[in-house]
Each structure stands twice: as structure tokens, then as C-alpha cells.
Amino acid sequence: MxxxxxxxxxxxxxxxxxxxxxxxxxxxxxxxxxxxxxxxxxxxxxxxxxxxxxxxxxxxxxxxxxxxxxxxxxxxxxxxxxxxxxxxxxxxxxxxxxxxxxxxxxxxxxxxxxxxxxxxxxxxxxxxxxxxxxxxxxAFHNAVDAVAQADEEEEFSIVLVRSERDCVRRCAGRKYDNHFYISNNSEGKKEVEFLIRALDEEQNELKVIESSLMRTDPGEILLLETEETNTDSNVWNRYSFQTDDAVYYFQYDYHYRNAE
Known part of the structure; x- marks a missing residue:
């Protein structure tokens, strides 16, 4: 785009x-x-x-x-x-x-x-x-649509919106920027951490990475942040993490607590 x-x-x-x-x-x-x-x-x-x-x-x-x-x-x-x-x-x-x-x-x-x-x-x-x-x-609107179709019975939902290279030509050697979004489905403010296992098209493991501790409001949808997320950059340039190949599937676990 x-x-x-x-x-x-x-x-x-x-x-x-x-x-x-x-x-x-x-x-x-x-x-x-x-x-x-x-x-x-x-x-x-x-x-x-x-x-x-x-x-x-x-x-x-x-x-x-x-x-x-x-x-x-x-x-x-x-x-x-x-x-x-x-x-x-x-x-x-x-x-x-x-x-x-x-x-x-x-x-x-x-x-x-x-x-x-x-x-x-x-x-x-x-x-x-x-x-x-x-x-x-x-991408945010795509995340909203994807979250709406996710399982809201869980306290948190997570969706992969994009996994793509930030380039048009000469992309050899460029990593894929992955944009994961999370949604707080609970009725209270929470602090949550995710563990993500990213998989390629053949379901081979690309990366296992932990998210940062994220504070979320009820119903809030946020970009998943990790140690690779540059929070000093413009919000529209941020990504969750990078991988050598595109992410097609992922597994995850999370734990949370009430925000103080």
C-alpha cells in the first residue's frame, strides 16, 4: 500500500x-x-x-x-x-x-x-x-476484524495481521516484519506477557520470543511489543519482531495479572 x-x-x-x-x-x-x-x-x-x-x-x-x-x-x-x-x-x-x-x-x-x-x-x-x-x-482495522472473529471466551486474543518485508526491490537478505495484535477481552485492566512460537509455511520453527509486559484496558487492541520493538520510532513504523522467513502459523501462551 x-x-x-x-x-x-x-x-x-x-x-x-x-x-x-x-x-x-x-x-x-x-x-x-x-x-x-x-x-x-x-x-x-x-x-x-x-x-x-x-x-x-x-x-x-x-x-x-x-x-x-x-x-x-x-x-x-x-x-x-x-x-x-x-x-x-x-x-x-x-x-x-x-x-x-x-x-x-x-x-x-x-x-x-x-x-x-x-x-x-x-x-x-x-x-x-x-x-x-x-x-x-x-493493519489496525484488519486486526480489529480478526480479533472480532477470534475466541472471546479467553481473557486475551492474539492475531497475526502481517508478515512481510519492508522493501519493494532487492529484498534478498531482508528480514520479515511481523505485526501481532492482542486484545483484552476481560472487564478489567490487566498486565500480560505472551510467549510466541512463530512457524513458517511448512510449520518449521522460526523463532520463540517473549513479549514485553504490556498494560491493557478492557477491550483495548494493541500491537504486541517485544524486545525487538523500537518504541522510540513512530508508532506506524513499529513491528512486533522479525524473522528470516514469513510467519504463516504461530503458537502462543500467556499469563496475566490485574493491573495495579
Whole structure:
């Protein structure tokens, strides 16, 4: 879902590139920038409405954590810094070679570089988090539906919602992120710990792992947290634990107590 949404948000820029290609081939007179800007504005407005909805309905913050901000800024700064160094070097070299002014337009390169930087920052800090939040909300609703079909006679229910790699291409060596959700079916606040035995498609054991001690309210549905869950990351980026292969089946046990 994240990949599909990111492609949708890239459409205005893909349209500009497509039109620019046709202009060079003489199949179009000029690039229709207004259409791309209109489409971008509509997509941004839709994402803004979605972000506000996620904030009000699911308490998902508008902005990413400080750690992700720092990583994103460092990535952009490194990339743009590299382009800037190359641009300065080519500019100096062209002056030494007494090349015509029109041969290399350093001002245009600066403008393009700045534009690319703004677009990349917008995708890292706005569109990508929106797509990840949408995927998280979908997973949560799947968990709600799965819990509703589970055995509510037990004090707690547990369901596996997703077991997938966080990648689109070059996934070799990447581990599977597993998202388990638990539901407190009792009428009181409880503290619970789970023991999970994850199995692959052939029912071979992949991992045995204990959950953290989790405090739950009556009827509350939560992502199962373990020592592998990064609680410092954004809630929509968290997973229960990782395995080398996809989890198809699982066995579990748990113990609980009344929360103080």
C-alpha cells in the first residue's frame, strides 16, 4: 500500500518528465506546468485532510520523530552537498577552459538542485509518513476484524495481521516484519506477557520470543511489543519482531495479572 500511494504522489512529477520528453522530441510545444501544479495541489490537500483525520481519529502525530528528521536531513544534505561540489567544480573547470557562458548554466543547476531538495524533503517528511500511516490504519482495522472473529471466551486474543518485508526491490537478505495484535477481552485492566512460537509455511520453527509486559484496558487492541520493538520510532513504523522467513502459523501462551 505504501508503494502504491508513493507512486500516486509522484504522478505530478512523472507527468512533467513525460511532457518534457515529448517536448524534446517535438511531439509537444511546451510543458503544461499548470496541470501538474493543480494535480500536486489536489494530492497535497487530500494528504492534509488524511493527516488531520489520522491525528483526530487515531492520535497519530502530524510529524515524524526527531530521529527520522535527523536521518532525512542528513540524507538530503549529503546528496545536495555532493551535487553542489560537482557544480562548483564544473563551473571552475569551465571558466579555466574559457568555455562559452551558454555551455554550462551553473545558476540553472542551483535552481534545479534546490527544487529537488524541496521535493525530497516533502516526500520524506510528509508524503512518506502519510502513506505509512495509511498502511498502519489498514493493519489496525484488519486486526480489529480478526480479533472480532477470534475466541472471546479467553481473557486475551492474539492475531497475526502481517508478515512481510519492508522493501519493494532487492529484498534478498531482508528480514520479515511481523505485526501481532492482542486484545483484552476481560472487564478489567490487566498486565500480560505472551510467549510466541512463530512457524513458517511448512510449520518449521522460526523463532520463540517473549513479549514485553504490556498494560491493557478492557477491550483495548494493541500491537504486541517485544524486545525487538523500537518504541522510540513512530508508532506506524513499529513491528512486533522479525524473522528470516514469513510467519504463516504461530503458537502462543500467556499469563496475566490485574493491573495495579
Amino acid at each position: 505504501v508503494f502504491i500511494l508513493m507512486i500516486i504522489f509522484m504522478l505530478p512529477f512523472l507527468i512533467l518528465l513525460w511532457q518534457q520528453h515529448y517536448v524534446k522530441e517535438g511531439k509537444r510545444e511546451k510543458v503544461n506546468v499548470k496541470f501538474a501544479l493543480l494535480l500536486f495541489s489536489l494530492l497535497f490537500l487530500a494528504s492534509l485532510i488524511g493527516q488531520i483525520y489520522f491525528l483526530m481519529q487515531y492520535d497519530l502525530p502530524l510529524y515524524v520523530t526527531g530521529e527520522q528528521y535527523l536521518i532525512g536531513l542528513l540524507m538530503v544534505a549529503f546528496s545536495l552537498g555532493l551535487i553542489a561540489i560537482i557544480n562548483i567544480g564544473v563551473t571552475i573547470w569551465s571558466k579555466k577552459k574559457n568555455m562559452p557562458k551558454g555551455a554550462y548554466n551553473s545558476k540553472l543547476v542551483w535552481k534545479v538542485t534546490g527544487g529537488i531538495g524541496v521535493i525530497v524533503l516533502l516526500f520524506i517528511f510528509w508524503f512518506m509518513p502519510f502513506a505509512e500511516k495509511a498502511s498502519y490504519v489498514l
